[in-house]
Amino acid sequence: MRTESLEFLKQLVNTPSPVGHETRGLRVWLEYVRPFAEETFWDAYGNCVAVLNKGGSPRLMLAAHADEIALVVNYIDEHGFVYVRRMGGVDAAITRAQRVVIHTRNGPVKGVVGNVPPHLTKQEGEPKPPKIHELFIDIGASSRREAERLVRIGDPVTLADEFELLRGDLAIARAFDNRIGTFAVAETLRLLRESNARLEAEVCAVANVQEEVGLLGARQIAYSLKPDVAVVVDVTHATDYPTINKAQHGDVRLGKGPTLTHGGCNHPEVVARLEEVARKVRIPLQHEAMSNTSGTDTDAIFWTRGGIPSALVSLPNRYMHSPVEVIHLKDLEAIPRLLAAFAKSLKKGETFKVKLG
Template identity: 45%
Template sequence: MRKESLKFLEKLLDAPSPSGYEQPAQRVFREYVAPFCDELTTDVMGNVFARVAGQGENLPRVMVVGHTDEIGLQVKYIDDKGFLYFAAVGGVDAHLTPGKRVNVHTAGGPLPGVIGKKPIHLMDTKDRETVVKLESQYIDIGASDKEEAQKLVRVGDAVTFASSFTRLHGDRVASRGFDDKAGCFVVAEVLRLVKASGRKLNLDLYGVSSVQEEIGLRGGTTSSYSVNPDVGICVEVDFATDQPDVEKKHNGEVGLGKGPILARGANINPRLFELLCETAESEKLVIQHTASPRATGTDANVMQISRGGVATALVKIPLRYMHTPIETVALSDLENAAKLIVATLDRITSRDEFVPK
């Protein structure tokens, strides 16, 4: 991967962005894509829109979107001893949280803490087999009492897991937040590659970094309404099934490093799906497939049914260990997803070509 692109990816992943608290990551996105677009705006929700004008008039509008928000925690209550009780932002697994290091994002900056856990020596046998509910878990920031803790932390402060970008063997990397900063990264790289080509597209391109996907596709809903695209490509992550404990019957045969995934089903425009497949074959890009018989739980879902309807596709990045602090991807899948989308944009000439016949 290009050195500057990898540096951007690391910086994007490091920036905290639980749903509703995305702006540290959005600032990173805006700074990176600014040289690659003709217009850069942010709406009241916090969605970022990077527009690249095409050549001509009355061009089809194409929106490529990835969401920048990640799962996290939020401070709900501070007890008399200065311990912080919290709630989940998005789908947080209560199995994983005890014993984890966290950062509480306060007005004074990130404050380190740990999620405490009763020692196994002091637990009854039945308690060792029980998952402690999130509402009963707590964060220790080292405060001696409530008064001291309240000088540092406010109720409502966001919390993220303390995890760093880690290079594994080959081109595999691990970090928190690849769901869906992987998609956000691909959107940025699409803009960069379009700019680097020096060519004007036969369409108006909108690269969108959306917000609040993890709590109900909220930014995807409002950004789709604002852009009013004719064609939409959502870039997301999907469950890799090449780890030992995941059933292939659930999500098909999907592996890291084997290319981006194209979803097929009711949420996907058939002609746009075929165009992506044809482009992959022409460009000699390896792709994978998954079936999505119902509405997908992604921004593609709300994009498709925005206003009068949008021709929608879903390009996904294989991901291991979703919603953990060590989500793992292959860098080549990110690069090839961006290449596939850019090559597909070159083949879009009319908004009418995606109307079913």
């Protein structure tokens, strides 16, 4: 991966961007993408847009969510221990014994999620996973009064894990879900700008907020931006490790390229165009089938304003919603190339409709 791009990815992943508190991560994204855009702006809740070829047609939205799953301070007991609620799909069982950062108005406060040693517990049968309200954070305070000088109810909490290269092109981090998406749409703008490509379409790279708690930012920005076509970038579950049932969850592997999802909110003509351009630029694709929903912003975008033709491109990700998410950098590099080729393929005023005759 290009050195500057890798540094951007590291900074993006390492910058805390808890759901509902994405400002710091969005500032990093805007700083990187501005040189490749003709215009940048953001709305009331922080959904950010970077525009290339303003006034072109059709308007293409390349969308990815900027938030990460997190915890939030919910209660402080008399001994100064901090209890939390979840924001998004946090797994309480793997959150115990983790180092965390509480993000306060006065700066970060370090803490650890307490874990009672097995020597001090008596259990009959198999141990039960903890409930989220049973987790507590030790910030080193000896009383509620001392703790309240440091943190307050509503402060977001993230794990302290950061980006590392594991081996070769494999990388690990918390919150690749979905910094890889905002990385990919920013890199798409860079590729288009640096290639001096002749575009008919207006290309809007979007970093939207609050996906992890209901696809909320995507609903806001899709409604106000009014795109003619949209491609969403997110992560998907890699299934190439022990205990995963491929008959149930599909066969998705690291290093074999991004995935393209079929069915439901994914418009067949947009999907077909993505397949076509992938063949032309020799990008390998993996394929996924969806049932009722995709679990991504595509579900919110495709029905907005009577229907926006949309498609979902995903990066295989092992151990999603954990501090040790694993991705393949070659898979990630392929996504901006695919999106750039898709943008270049759009003809002036082109629309996507299901073929009925």
